[in-house]
Amino acid sequence: MFCYKFPCGDFQTLTTMTETGITFDPPVYEQRYCAAIQFLEDSRWTEQIKKVVEFGCAEMRFFQLMRRIETIENILLVDIDEPLLRKNSISVNPLVSDYIRHRLSPLNVRILQGSVADSSEELRNTDAVVALELIEHVYDDVLSKIPSNVFGFMQPKLVVFSTPNSDYNVIFTRFNPLLPNGFRHDDHKFEWTREEFKSWCLSIVEKYPNYMFSLLGVGNPPKDLESVGHVSQIAIFVRKDFLESQLENPLVTNPKLDEESTPYKLVHSVDYPFNVDTRTEKEKIWNEVQIELNRFKRIANSSENEIDHYQDTYKMPIADLLERLHYVKATKEILGELLHENNIKVEDEYVIIEDSDEESQWSDPNDLSEHLSQEAVLIDQEQDQEEEYWDSNPENGT
Structure with missing residues (x-):
């Protein structure tokens, strides 16, 4: 075992x-999702988590958070219930806003019908596995095969399981009896x-010593009843x-499929739009310089401050421009080259901005305002779609 602490506290x-x-605020299922997202975004390995498999994806709720992680490029959503998958397959499609705010990397999403116990070609080269509240739904014959499929065949970098903590049931039975x-x-x-x-987790690392695990939980117990633990227990x-x-054993480079496994069935596949930035570093900086110069000029025209203003000429301190360009790692030397190459005058540590200088795409503030208004409407539409989806798929707090 090892001690794991949430990166965000x-x-x-x-x-x-x-x-x-x-009652739990936020609901326990949201707490599970938040925990799993923190695991995936841990700075120690997030850059190398490119392919994620979620077993027991059900209504695709966790996917709505996972898809926003820019470093993930492949998501496989696997469940045994094909009618449920087909019913919810539309929820993984890109929204209107995804076509405006393109991802910085590709993302392919596949919905697959299959069992967590079966090895399948699609599972190769998986970096992370997430199975939230799944294992308690399977019979012993399936449960016994999960470790060999996940840790033996898939060999991911990260695995997350969550399951109810029955120690907590003594609190629930104070109000309502358990089911029959x-x-x-x-x-x-x-x-x-x-x-x-814990015993199940120990048996896994004993058989697959390349892994270590840590136990956590979500859904705090009420005050003075801490001895029962959390509602939902989690193993990472x-x-x-x-x-x-150091690894105890070498990784298997081409693990064999279990001959008794049933191949997965593809239900739905979609590629998200993403932006391929082919600009050089200098081109990126120059584009940002144009934006900042035009922004400075607009502010000068609309304010009554003490910015030097000589008819159609404006003076912007180079130091201020560099400070605004820190996020693109612009240096004073590169900035000087770009200003010289584009015939922008520099006098006494000031950039001289003239109306005849080439303006950026959003030189007219009204154009920019209209564009932002359109995007805001589309973002509102996305939020409305998501809220409508959750309202039509209610789930209790646990």
């Missing part, structure tokens, strides 16, 4: 127990205590070479 959540029940099957959900095949979950497995440790 402990969750600021609220658990409230009343006479009629217990003895669990929180009618499809659960088991619910593990914290010790049972990390391959030792990403924890600055």
Whole structure:
């Protein structure tokens, strides 16, 4: 085992127990999603997480957060329930705003019908596996095959499992009895205590010693009842070479498919639009210089401050321009070259801006305002679409 701490710090959540029940703010499923996103975005490995497989993707809710991670280029959404996948497949398509605010890297999304227990060609070269509240829904024959498929065949860098903590059920039963099957959900095949979950994790790293794991949880217990632990327990497995440790065994370069496995079935596939920036570094800087010079001129025309203003000529301090260009790593030397190459005058550490100078794409502030207004409308449409989706797919807090 190893000790893992969330990169953004402990969750600021609220658990409230009343006479009629217990509530979680935010809901526990949102806390699970937030935890999983923090795992994927951990600076120690996020740049090398290019392909992610989510098993038990259900309504594709976690995908809506995962797709926003720019470094991920392939997402496989796998579930055994084909009708459910087809019902929700439209929710992975790009929104209108995705065609305006292009990603900086490609993203291919595939929805696949298949079992978490089956190896399949599509699973090769996976970097991260996420399975939230999945394992408690499978029978023993499937559960026993999950480690060999994930840690033996796929060999990802990162694996995340979450499952209900049955120790917490003593609190739920204060308000309502468990279901006739003895669990929180009618499809659960088991619910593990914290010790049972830890034992399962230990058995995995014993068989696959290239991995270490850490146990965490979300859904805090009420005050004075901390001994029951969290509502949902989480295990994060990390391959030792990403924890600055040596691998116990060499990775299998071309693992064999299990002959008894059923191949996956492709249900839906989509590519997201992305921006291919072919500009040189100097071209990028020059484009930003044009924008900043025109912005300075617009501010000078619309304000009554003490900016030097001589008819159709404006003077911008080079130091101010460099400060505005720090995000593109512009140096004074490169800036001087660009100003000289584009016939922009420089006098006494000031850039001389004339109306005849070439203007940027948004030289007219009204054009820029109109463009931003259009984008704001499209962003609002995206938010409305997402809210409509969640409203039509309600889920309880756990």
